[in-house]
Amino acid sequence: MRYSAMRVFWEGLTGHAGWKPAWRNPEPKAEYDYIIIGGGHGLAAAHYLAKTFRKSRIAVLEKGWIGSGNIGRNTTIIRSNYLLDGNEPFYEFALKLWEGLEQDLNYNAMVSQRGVLNLCHSDAQRDAFRRRGNAMILNGADAELLDQRKVREMAPFLDFDNARFPIQGGLLQRRGGTVRHDAVAWGYARSADSHGVDILQNCEVTGMKIVNGEIRGVETNRGYIGAKKVAVAVAGNSSRVMAMAGLRLPIESHVLQAFVSEGLKPVIPGVITFGAGHFYISQSDKGGLVFGGDIDGYNSYAQRGNLPVVEDVLEGGMALMPMIGRARLLRMWGGLMDMSMDGSPVIDRTPIKGLYFNGGWCYGGFKATPASGYALAHLLATDTPHETATAFRLDRFQSGAMIDEKGAGAQPNLH
Ligand SMILES: Cc1cc2nc3c(=O)[nH]c(=O)nc-3n(C[C@H](O)[C@H](O)[C@H](O)COP(=O)(O)OP(=O)(O)OC[C@H]3O[C@@H](n4cnc5c(N)ncnc54)[C@H](O)[C@@H]3O)c2cc1C
Numbered sequence: 240m241r242y243s244a245m246r247v248f249w250e251g252l253t254g255h256a257g258w259k260p261a262w263r264n265p266e267p268k269a270e271y272d273y274i275i276i277g278g279g280h281g282l283a284a285a286h287y288l289a290k291t292f293r294k295s296r297i298a299v300l301e302k303g304w305i306g307s308g309n310i311g312r313n314t315t316i317i318r319s320n321y322l323l324d325g326n327e328p329f330y331e332f333a334l335k336l337w338e339g340l341e342q343d344l345n346y347n348a349m350v351s352q353r354g355v356l357n358l359c360h361s362d363a364q365r366d367a368f369r370r371r372g373n374a375m376i377l378n379g380a381d382a383e384l385l386d387q388r389k390v391r392e393m394a395p396f397l398d399f400d401n402a403r404f405p406i407q408g409g410l411l412q413r414r415g416g417t418v419r420h421d422a423v424a425w426g427y428a429r430s431a432d433s434h435g436v437d438i439l440q441n442c443e444v445t446g447m448k449i450v451n452g453e454i455r456g457v458e459t460n461r462g463y464i465g466a467k468k469v470a471v472a473v474a475g476n477s478s479r480v481m482a483m484a485g486l487r488l489p490i491e492s493h494v495l496q497a498f499v500s501e502g503l504k505p506v507i508p509g510v511i512t513f514g515a516g517h518f519y520i521s522q523s524d525k526g527g528l529v530f531g532g533d534i535d536g537y538n539s540y541a542q543r544g545n546l547p548v549v550e551d552v553l554e555g556g557m558a559l560m561p562m563i564g565r566a567r568l569l570r571m572w573g574g575l576m577d578m579s580m581d582g583s584p585v586i587d588r589t590p591i592k593g594l595y596f597n598g599g600w601c602y603g604g605f606k607a608t609p610a611s612g613y614a615l616a617h618l619l620a621t622d623t624p625h626e627t628a629t630a631f632r633l634d635r636f637q638s639g640a641m642i643d644e645k646g647a648g649a650q651p652n653l654h
Contacts, residue, residue, distance in 0.1 A: 261428065262438050270296075270464065272294065274457060275297070280612050284597070288436075298439055299438050302441070317416060320357065322644060329627040329631075332627045340426070346425065346429060349417075350418045356393065365407055368409070375412070380414070381412060387408050417510065423608060449485075454484075472611075486591070491652070493535060493576045494573045495531065503566060516558060533551060584598065584599040
């Protein structure tokens with residue numbers, strides 16, 4: 240069923256009797272050509288594998304429900320403001336896919352290019368932003384360096400006059416913004432399903448069958464399912480799932496929390512990030528201030544966080560825009576981050592034939608969703624990496640070809 244304004248109008252006239260479930264709820268088949276584990280990026284990969292690469296006999300296995308992982312828990316920010324050549328073309332590819340996503344999926348994902356502004360608070364930081372902005376432009380992205388006057392015009396509510404870290408200006412990417420995260424999961428799921436992909440919810444992978452170094456299938460709580468190729472895209476559970484194949488990853492799992500306030504009148508024009516602490520904020524279409532900061536800083540598989548980081552995030556908010564102290568917090572939640580040793584992701588084959596890995600997204604995998612899905616589908620279909628993802632190799636941690644955007648070294652909690 241195609242969604243359109245005409246369809247909404249027609250259904251309104253006919254008692255809304257014609258709407259169908261957006262995807263089926265099939266029973267697992269005995270075997271598939273492609274199994275993708277994880278209903279986040281995995282849904283995007285299934286969509287491109289079926290629609291763009293015209294493959295069939297595909298299943299996505301999700302242990303919970305669609306959107307129960309980070310794809311439905313993030314702060315919805317999309318951008319392509321990276322410095323390094325290993326990263327920037329990939330994230331710019333993602334941004335271009337976001338720009339055409341709703342037409343591609345025939346689904347309203349509320350893609351809103353309202354701008355992402357990174358604030359700077361020192362001369363050195365401004366110089367670093369100028370360098371990053373130039374690197375972005377060289378890679379075909381957009382970037383503007385703003386002085387303090389322009390930032391003040393854009394966001395007069397920030398603390399310009401009495402701040403511990405005075406705002407000097409900022410790096411603005413106008414094409415960055417936000418996307419409704421649940422709708423991304425639902426839109427990809429609906430499109431993948433319409434191209435014949437089986438989406439198996441409540442289907443947890445508990446083991447892998449590997450014979451002579453080659454994958455044959457997976458054990459699940461709904462029985463054994465055979466497969467020619469298996470891709471793992473399970474974010475904060477990467478280490479646990481890949482351990483089923485006997486592989487140890489250069490990845491740690493940490494909790495990241497997010498917060499949303501009561502609904503307020505429109506005040507925040509786009510996404511704003513604090514440059515002297517870790518705090519970022521935007522405003523949802525319902526009016527809630529959506530914000531976050533650092534990870535909790537210890538390893539965990541719990542999808543909830545602890546109070547010290549709540550205090551830290553709120554201090555960041557108060558330092559940047561004291562008016563936030565008047566807003567009431569509506570709710571908060573946590574998700575499982577797969578923090579890699581250099582802060583960049585992996586989309587690659589593994590030493591096991593037919594087994595592929597997608598993970599290590601750290602703080603930033605939501606904005607990557609379309610490109611990550613596309614690159615994984617490309618890898619599954621052609622056995623070669625997509626041109627924008629050639630640097631995301633698993634063996635870079637042995638060879639030393641790191642993509643360390645922050646220069647923080649092998650400390651996953653700092654990326
Ligand atoms: C609070 C928070 C805020 C964030 N904000 C942003 C942001 O603003 N912008 C941005 O770009 N990124 C953001 N991120 C990061 C981003 O959400 C993630 O990097 C990204 O969604 C990871 O995608 P994924 O598909 O790998 O993981 P997920 O969406 O978590 O999908 C993995 C799925 O695998 C399933 N799974 C795990 N184990 C198994 C198993 N054994 N069998 C079957 N299924 C299994 C899980 O249930 C889960 O649904 C944020 C993350 C959090 C937690």
